[in-house]
Amino acid sequence: MRYLPACLVALISAAEAQVALNADLYTTYTDNVFLTASQRGDLMQSAYIDFDYQLDADLSLYYSGNANVFSKNADLFNHLHSFGASYARPLGAVGLFFSDVSLSLRLDRPLYDYRDFAAGRAFASFEPYLHPELITRLDYTFSYQNFLNAADYSYREQHLDAQLTHYLPTRTTLQLNGELGLKSYMRETAQPSRNPLLWGTRLKAAQSLGPNLGLQLAWHHQGILAGQSRYADWFWYDPNRLLDDPYKTKAKWYDPDELYKAQSKAYWYDPDELFEDRYSYSGDQWSATLKYLAPLNCELAASFHRESRLYSQRPAYDLAGVLTGESTTETRHTARLGLARAFYLDSTPFREMALELEWLYRSVASNDAFYDTDAHAYSVGIQFGF
Numbered sequence: 001m002r003y004l005p006a007c008l009v010a011l012i013s014a015a016e017a018q019v020a021l022n023a024d025l026y027t028t029y030t031d032n033v034f035l036t037a038s039q040r041g042d043l044m045q046s047a048y049i050d051f052d053y054q055l056d057a058d059l060s061l062y063y064s065g066n067a068n069v070f071s072k073n074a075d076l077f078n079h080l081h082s083f084g085a086s087y088a089r090p091l092g093a094v095g096l097f098f099s100d101v102s103l104s105l106r107l108d109r110p111l112y113d114y115r116d117f118a119a120g121r122a123f124a125s126f127e128p129y130l131h132p133e134l135i136t137r138l139d140y141t142f143s144y145q146n147f148l149n150a151a152d153y154s155y156r157e158q159h160l161d162a163q164l165t166h167y168l169p170t171r172t173t174l175q176l177n178g179e180l181g182l183k184s185y186m187r188e189t190a191q192p193s194r195n196p197l198l199w200g201t202r203l204k205a206a207q208s209l210g211p212n213l214g215l216q217l218a219w220h221h222q223g224i225l226a227g228q229s230r231y232a233d234w235f236w237y238d239p240n241r242l243l244d245d246p247y248k249t250k251a252k253w254y255d256p257d258e259l260y261k262a263q264s265k266a267y268w269y270d271p272d273e274l275f276e277d278r279y280s281y282s283g284d285q286w287s288a289t290l291k292y293l294a295p296l297n298c299e300l301a302a303s304f305h306r307e308s309r310l311y312s313q314r315p316a317y318d319l320a321g322v323l324t325g326e327s328t329t330e331t332r333h334t335a336r337l338g339l340a341r342a343f344y345l346d347s348t349p350f351r352e353m354a355l356e357l358e359w360l361y362r363s364v365a366s367n368d369a370f371y372d373t374d375a376h377a378y379s380v381g382i383q384f385g386f
Helices: 004-014 110-115 258-263
Strands: 019-030 042-054 059-070 078-090 095-108 117-131 134-147 155-168 172-185 197-210 213-226 282-294 298-311 323-325 328-344 352-366 373-385
Touching: 095 110
Parallel strands: none
Antiparallel strands: 019 042, 019 373, 042 059, 059 078, 078 095, 095 117, 117 134, 134 155, 155 172, 172 197, 197 213, 213 282, 282 298, 298 328, 328 352, 352 373
């Protein structure tokens, strides 16, 4: 594995105009790696690599991979690999068509091998140009995820997203999204209503506050129209039930906001995301993000998120395991501060290098005592662009 970057650099020297390579390294410490009342801290090392090969003006092939190593909880080690092809075709004054297909494989240590999966994804997007200040976009995604050691949770998902973006002369951008998703489990069960149907809407407003300062406000709501993503009987199927910590079966955390994911490589680990995903709850999220492009190629970013969740199919317990409610409710607050500095280099193998520092805080107010907690994360990272 250590020889891979050198091999890729050799390819770049032979076809510089066609190949792009990016590698990221991050070190993150958190005082609550599971985001639960167990309050377990850990130091995590993460490595990311993206390799793109442009075949022609429209078609490109790519590989992306990442690995996460944990100091104290060594069994959390995992790695993910994806291979794909993307195709972009301008349609003149009509619009733009984009498509992407990919195959992925994730592997974990034996203790968490129920999370191992092989997956396929196909994505298509059409962006018609209605007006220079008004752009629409329609996305469709089909994905199949096969859990290698938890076949009852293998599924296929179809997701449709419609977006309308309006640019105003006041340097204001308004965006409206609507989404509809269907998650269908592959195995037949005695619960035909288990397959969930999700809908959501999102509003965003971005405003320039000066030549180097911008503010974005966003609101997102999602609801479950039908079905559920877990079995009605909590213990009917749960490969985690044999673990030594009886509450580890309830250590679940997932963030559905892709914008938030793109902003941060520091995260709390979710050991059971196949049992609790965004099809498990309904709720609202509010967020505000402020970015400042400072001198010396520095970028400062601050954000705040408030989210409410209702898990109608997940009961709440106290720390003794006594049932305290038929449904779990949560209110989450997340604050982030980030600093990044980019360096553009001509006389080294790297065309670009960036350094990142990040502080992240999240609190969860839950009627389930095991989820009622908070956590801090501190991250430092370096990015290389070849």
